Amino acid sequence: MELTPELPTTFNQENFHEICDQLAEMDADLKSVLEKYGYPPMWTRPNTFETLVHIILEQQVSLASALAALNKLREKTKTLTPETLLLLNDEEMRACYVSRQKAAYLRGLALSLQNGETDLTLFPSLPDEKVREKLIRLKGIGHWTIDVYFMFVLQRIDIFPLGDLAAINGTKRLKNLPAATKEEVLEITNHWKPFRTVACMIIWHFYLSRTGVAAAPVF
Known part of the structure; x- marks a missing residue:
């Protein structure tokens, strides 16, 4: 019996692009963002x-x-x-x-x-x-x-901030669902498990690239 490799709980410089690629295989819309805008920045902050x-x-x-x-x-x-x-x-x-x-x-x-x-x-x-x-x-x-x-800060790999308007609105725009509720957005994000943090960064990258804002959404 083969053991399933343990999934990472954090992302880093070594696995970030690989996770983006895995998400692209899971979701054609995320793939289109990477194809059009490239990989998102790996936004991080110190633990201070x-x-x-x-x-x-x-x-x-x-x-x-x-x-x-x-x-x-x-x-x-x-x-x-x-x-x-x-x-x-x-x-x-x-x-x-x-x-x-x-x-x-x-x-x-x-x-x-x-x-x-x-x-x-x-x-x-x-x-x-x-x-x-x-x-x-x-x-x-x-x-x-x-x-x-x-x-x-902790670079945990599977977080989607439902309280973040850019994340919510970016997901709605990407999925072409302007009237979607938060519950419906949550259902969409469930398909990105266990990599929702990186998926959200792709969403932010899409949102910022579309709106022309040259800054990370929480920086």
Whole structure:
């Protein structure tokens, strides 16, 4: 009896294009994206406090606005760490374009890291459900934020962020289903298992190439 090779749980520079090719064999529409636009960038971010700050800042605002706020925080703190962020008062946070609500989220994250309740260095070795369980406890970190963290930081291979409008709208456009519900989009994405993260990157690549936006959807 032959053993089935164990599927990878993460993607990397060595297997990224191979996974794209496998998805192209699974779905003719994804294949058409690769043929027309080439492989998507392999978008990643480091596993740092600053990265989680950036993702929180990106919630429900434009990418440009989030990056402007992040750059202001970098400029103000010199090195953006839990310790330096916690030194900023409300007025300084506002001057960095950070709303009162998001300032509370960032301080909560900073305190959790500072007191050891959250340890980012442990997450790469933990299963998805354990990481989600730990992060969802933090105020201001919901499933979209966690999905983005899984995809771009931990490089987990089978995540599709249903809370991401570019992912949803890109899928609808690719499949020519403008009126599809989220449930119907989810059903489509189920056919891309166990490589939904990379499929989503192909979708983003398609969406950005079509709209002419020269930036990753969550960067």
